[in-house]
Amino acid sequence: MARKSGGEHSRTGTPAQSPLAPERFPNIPEIAGVRLSAVAAGVRYRGRKDVMLAELAPGTTVGGVFTRSRTAAAPVEWCREKLKSGRARAVLVNAGNANAFTGFAGMSAAETVAKAVATELSCRPAEVFLASTGVIGEPLPHERITRALARLRRGLSGKAWRSAAEAIRTTDTFPKAATAVAEIDGKPYRIAGIAKGSGMIAPDMATMLAFVFTDARLPTDVLQHLTATANRTSFNAISVDGDTSTSDTVLTFATGQAPRHRRISTAADPRLADFRTKLRAVMTDLAQQIVRDGEGASKFVTVTVSGAESPRAARRIGLCIANSPLVKTAIAGNDPNWGRIVMAVGKAGEKVDRDRLVIGIGDWPVTEEGMVRADYQESSVTQYMKGSEIDIRVDVGVGRGRFTVWTCDLTRTYVSINADYRS
């Protein structure tokens, strides 16, 4: 068996931090009912933490969305199956090996790990959720994980957010976390999440790895509904390279351990308004952090499409712009190349009125009536493009559909990271 054969990511060592990284890791509060731990188990990397365990209080509900890849990894299949029960007592994640395209051995390795976690924490294997991220196509050395479980359990703490976020990284250059407080019945409930992702970040599917926790008390179907809804405009609105992982997973856990609010039985309950907003904010923050850590990224780009036939059409047009190599390389070169935006809008295949297409970059309107504006001053826009936060607005002139996607530029560094790391 060749090592590094499948390879989502296989570098060891820590690359320089993305220039778009947040200034510091946020201050994440304890979430009642959640304890975390991370250790170096040597699954693939040396000298860094690579396995994290979160223990969840009895009664914790779980929601999840997963990759739509037709070659999904074994842990994704495991979670999809176990999600039906709606209950979770633990989530275990390893980095360095995706346990994807590993045949029947893959599911057997997942089961072995889940059983060992269940024994360690005195729960049922079906209550243990799993995720693996890293090289595709190599057998998971599951004994390295199971051997580390006692150490993981001993280290469990409500404060270990940073080491948990660090342990799940692959080519990520910084650990990702976000938090918010939401009110239900006037009482505060905490939401906190961690995520990983840098390359193989794609549209039209579920997401990357993200784990979000709250101490609110939410029935499984409500939590699932809130998760899927928030996912649509957060993780499903980002793209680094248009490539979709076999392992994308978002799991949300509600422990119900904070002082109780009145029972909630439907996602449409108006008392969830603030929670819905804050959950979406946490997931959007995590999603944007993934883009900010996009492989080789030097600019964070917001593409807002309006005037489309539907939000779905707007999203498709936005992703066409965000995934266009020609648009992305122009942005890398500080080039306000709006002709390429016209091209990308055209190729999306959605209804657009070419002669009413309005493009704006930053605060500058660029086009009107199907051509460039008479007062367009490219020098100002070029100056703007030298910044690291770029806004692109497109109105396609046919309806009221609107969607915002986030992406980064395509640089020589992206090619270097992905072409050269084995040489």
Next chain:
Amino acid sequence: MARKSGGEHSRTGTPAQSPLAPERFPNIPEIAGVRLSAVAAGVRYRGRKDVMLAELAPGTTVGGVFTRSRTAAAPVEWCREKLKSGRARAVLVNAGNANAFTGFAGMSAAETVAKAVATELSCRPAEVFLASTGVIGEPLPHERITRALARLRRGLSGKAWRSAAEAIRTTDTFPKAATAVAEIDGKPYRIAGIAKGSGMIAPDMATMLAFVFTDARLPTDVLQHLTATANRTSFNAISVDGDTSTSDTVLTFATGQAPRHRRISTAADPRLADFRTKLRAVMTDLAQQIVRDGEGASKFVTVTVSGAESPRAARRIGLCIANSPLVKTAIAGNDPNWGRIVMAVGKAGEKVDRDRLVIGIGDWPVTEEGMVRADYQESSVTQYMKGSEIDIRVDVGVGRGRFTVWTCDLTRTYVSINADYRS
């Protein structure tokens, strides 16, 4: 009006020739009824030919397929409209300006040029076909073209294939042409074509600029059918970067000027068997030359997908592999990263049997039963990947659908060409 604002391509000067270029320009015979000419009209470039005119004998029929872009250029709209009559007397092409996203002025400029060509050649404007390629979003300086028409007419010759192919280039590093002889009723008929294309080369749409001529006598509907059919497995089977031009155009012209075969009235006529094969061969040759001139390309990649539900599903999977930045950068780095091929197969969304997926690279089988083969020797495959012609075969194990696509790798040079040419 800022120059270089829209920019498909705007470099002047000739970049180094692609390492994948054919050894020499082919020997293209005269096609009875076709005379060509090319001049330097200064549309945008200095010091090189940039406009070409082909004059066609009376009675010439025409077929065409065009970009499906929703922001198609004015000349594309012109051709689509004029194609209905099925007759052509001339085709005029300029490089350097795409006459795309130029508002109402764009169609007016196209009409002005067509009328001037018609006057020069004593035909009707509706018999003049047009194509423009280059920067998007700038008004076409049509007077530079019309001023050059007399010179173009004086230069008309049956032999001017090379200068015609050179005049229609933008970032192309070599002129592209192909030819074949097809038999109908035992008599030989010639087919010859020229093409341009290097970046903004995309799937799922029509093509790039290509013009194919024959001296056979084919009714318009037959020619159209043959063209659309050959297009599906030639120009529609290539991708450089997944980006679709606003100007993609394939036009085929049948002059009927060679000694006559018996009348052909349907594309299903068995006497067209050889012609069909040869037309497809010429168009495939031209399409592959475009890939060989892909911006920054260092490797020519053939992706053959079999075992899919349908040829359409196989094509979609093939293009997903061919357009994946992670697969393309791995190829650039001589990395037989089959895990990324698994990923790309998975994201296509077509039915696949993960556990019967078979991947082969060159002569090496890589996977079986949903995992890497026990006898896989990566060192041999890595050696193979250092070559410049890479074959990837994927069988997805669910049906009999099959399709082959051609692409190139994604290199730092692609990023440089598209990020930096204005700095």
